[in-house]
Amino acid sequence: MPGLGTSFGRGGATTYQQDLQNSDCIVIEGSNMAECHPVGFQWVMEAKARGATVIHVDPRYTRTSALADIHVPLRAGTDIAFLGGIINHVLQNEAYFREYLVTYTNAPDVLREDYQDTEDLDGVFSGLDREGRSYTPSSWQYEGAQVQAASGQRDQQYSERLSRHSRGETTGSGGPVGGEPKPQRDETLQHPRCVFQVLTRHYARYTPEMVEQVCGIPRDLFLRVCQELEENSGRDRTSEFVYAVGWTQHTVGVQYIRAAAVLQLLLGNVGRPGGGIMALRGHASIQGSTDIPTLFNLLPGYLPMPYAHADEDLDAFVEGERADKGYWTEMRAYTVSLLKAWYGPAATPENDFCFGHLPRLTGSHSNYETIHAQLDGVCKGYFLMGENPVVGNANATLQRLGMANLDWLVVRDFSLVESATWWKESPEIESGELRTEDIGTEVFFLPAAAHTEKDGSFTNTQRMLQWHHQAVEPPGDARSDLWFLFHLGRIVREKLAGSLNPRDRAVLDLTWDYPTKGALAEPEAEAVLAEINGFDGEGRPLASYEQLEDDGSTACGCWIYCGVYADGVNQADRRKPAEEQDWIANEWGWAWPANRRILYNRASADPDGKPWSERKALVWWDDESASWTGHDIPDFDRHVSPWHRPPEDATGAEALSGVDPFVMQSDGKGWLFVPAGLTDGPLPTHYEPQDSPFDNLLYGQQRNPVRQLMPPREHNRYHPSGSAPGADVFPFALTTYRLTEHHTAGGMSRWVPYLSELQPEMFCEVSPELARLRGLEHMGWATVVTARGAIEARVLVTDRMTPMTVQGRTLHQVGLPYHWGGNGLVRGDAANELTHQSLDPNVHIMETKALSCDIRPGRRPRGAARNELVREYRVRAGITEKTGTEI
């Protein structure tokens, strides 16, 4: 999310699936859309039918490639080198959209003198603390100004901001604090320290020759992609990028998405029909579970969880985190309204609206840290709701060993997934590493209700909430998660009733009086939606987040969803048939924010408010009504004219000018260069994956210097890379992926007979060349080995996998679907037995899309011999706890 969030202001797809049809060139990279999002892919095919060029960039040739005009095979883990090459090509050939760039992005902003680029420091940025493995990002700021990020690590400047604004000024005022010094802008783009010039220098070494050497992409093919993108961008034409987890699951995943954002801003493709970046997500409501986050570092609506700074109160929190320009300035209103939704009458101005009730962070508490907290005996209880981590999450062994160290585990799912039964059957039980009788974990399996058995809303990949209605009652003991949470909360509150312990106040003060219905006492989901939407002092539903107040007179459970229950009507349940609407279809469901479908759409018009071209018109300034109008709902204050320039001392939304389309950004601009909000650098830079068969050809710095490594454990060893001794023990690149017929960790597909029959067995994809090299037989068995584990899979020999020439040698890649586990109708080894826990430092996502491995013919050894094989590989590669942990 911070990839999109820091670049544009919001951590969501900038556009929506149907708009793909309006694109002139679609680059699908890090996604196999035809197989993983087949129904959404129809919009790519619509574009193709209208003449668009479709490009698929992927290590494998898939159905997406088959339907594309151009397939570009690349070495897994080298997308930034490829995208950086295109950025360089656009800059060198002056193919950027100059007017868009100068007006709508931070290209002209001048950086501080002490900023040093990867060009100056052989692959790292200024501010690197090698001991602490982290950056101090202050030198990445604009000269003479300090901006706050709309997303990402907003806490990183906390202490600096507080020291600038003394507490005396902020306590009790709550409002925005005086005008920020404005960054210096050079619209000629000539200043040697302006973002544009820094960008040009940063990418100068990403030449077509370099792309060929690093990614294995032939020069003419690479140049064809550059040409297509450049010719299909500009006033009359737009190009769009589509990605999925092929981009996020890397130690530099956020920067992959940033690279696409830089390119799209250079080409002027954001906020326009057929443009932008479409993020494809794999779970029905994964966007929703980020918006209303079941995530450690966020509160609803991307408000940050507070950190444990000494004496932090609401004012300090708001002052430390909010922006000074744009809609984030209203952060206090969003926070207070959330606290009113949670704590109702108990939240008063006198008690800081119960802000003190919130627990505080001291660092990362992502799921990977939680696993280690389980292994260390700190975390003793675990709820799993619809997630099967021993199949779906990196390093399955550590997932199981963590659970084996718990006091109790609650699993809520449809079927007995592997995460519910590991104490009976697992590789560790088989090897003797664990014994069922020795495992003290108490396990509760609670059957879950299906979507047909409950009311509720999903937020799809285009930020659109859609309501599903209950059709039947759930069978037996199956209950909705809404039921489980509501009644668990009710029982806990009953048990704590009358407690004088201060820590129990937060539980007892909760508003927890949702109406229930039917024999099962199912909570009314619509009542919860109404609370999420928010209401005023009289209980009237709010219509827009612009109504939110910071004095406690409004309540709102998630400010970006404010409006979904406007007028007391469930807007997510709007179902006006597509045929009765225009192509925007904004009377179907409800999209955040404010039902806008293409974000930043002010940028679809030129600085004077006219569409860049008739062909790409979306919203425009209408002189007659003195307002913005058009096909979509303007993502901009309707009445702010293109010529509006705010006074110097304006703050908040009032500080946005008529040419600031990125309204959530603290300077209203799209960020080519990210001066704040990211932990691993202001510009995307190619680093090799944690485990890589190659040296980094671009810099002396091999890996992302601030990637997050988990504490050393025997089950999580890394590989030597490139020219390091022992790297040749794992000579092949490994990538994981999904199949059309299965869903993530299999909980919703491996128990379904139709789907199991269609994809009955774990397999690996290898090229005929690799098959010959290693003696693998089509339909036979192969064993894939890493320092973490060994799995077996059926062999699929196919020329969909192509050997490539990288740095003068032939590289073979192995493809592994990751859906299988030991339970269900169809069974197989889980690919995540092989993966490690080395994470992107911004979002704590593991690197499962690019690793190194060995592959050998035959089935894997059984029992303890399996561990012995892995140990033998580790010894042969000389792996110790230090391997791969160099900065």
Added chain:
Amino acid sequence: MGLRTFIESWPVYRQLTGDDPLGRGSASYSRTTKTLVPRTVTAEKVVKSICPYCAVGCGQNVYVQDGQVTQVEGDPDSPVSRGRLCPKGAATKQLVTGSGRQTRVLYRRPHGTDWEELDLDTAMDVIADRVLESRRAGWQDEVDGARTNRTLGFAHLGGATLDNEENYLIKKLFTAMGAVQIENQARI
């Protein structure tokens, strides 16, 4: 039945004489076939829904008869999916009605070698006790002198397949209980 009617009822006769020479249409119909009616026609109600698999968000029409889901079809009204479903979405009926689902609470006691049955109300009460105990054991008022007001005693994982309303209650309840280790599939 007269002889003529009898002969004319033979599929092969109809195939040779009618407009279905390949015998793949009307010629192959038996009397039973002719009386068959799609479940989608006889359903008592059609409930509007959304596919639970990926995040494309295809519209679904759920057909219900006698309190049971009898069919799930793509919703042609949806501007996103225009009536289509992929193999997973098309298998939704089997997902929700199939025998793969567990419908009873199961319990594994510490060191136990097999599942036992447990009644739902008891399970809820015991789980409430367990979570309160772990919350207490892992409670941290302060860390390094800074107030934290939290527990590391229990954690949550999952949410991307759940409804927004469910995620909201997870975050609201567990945060109020002091938990910070709340996570979902967004990181996988």
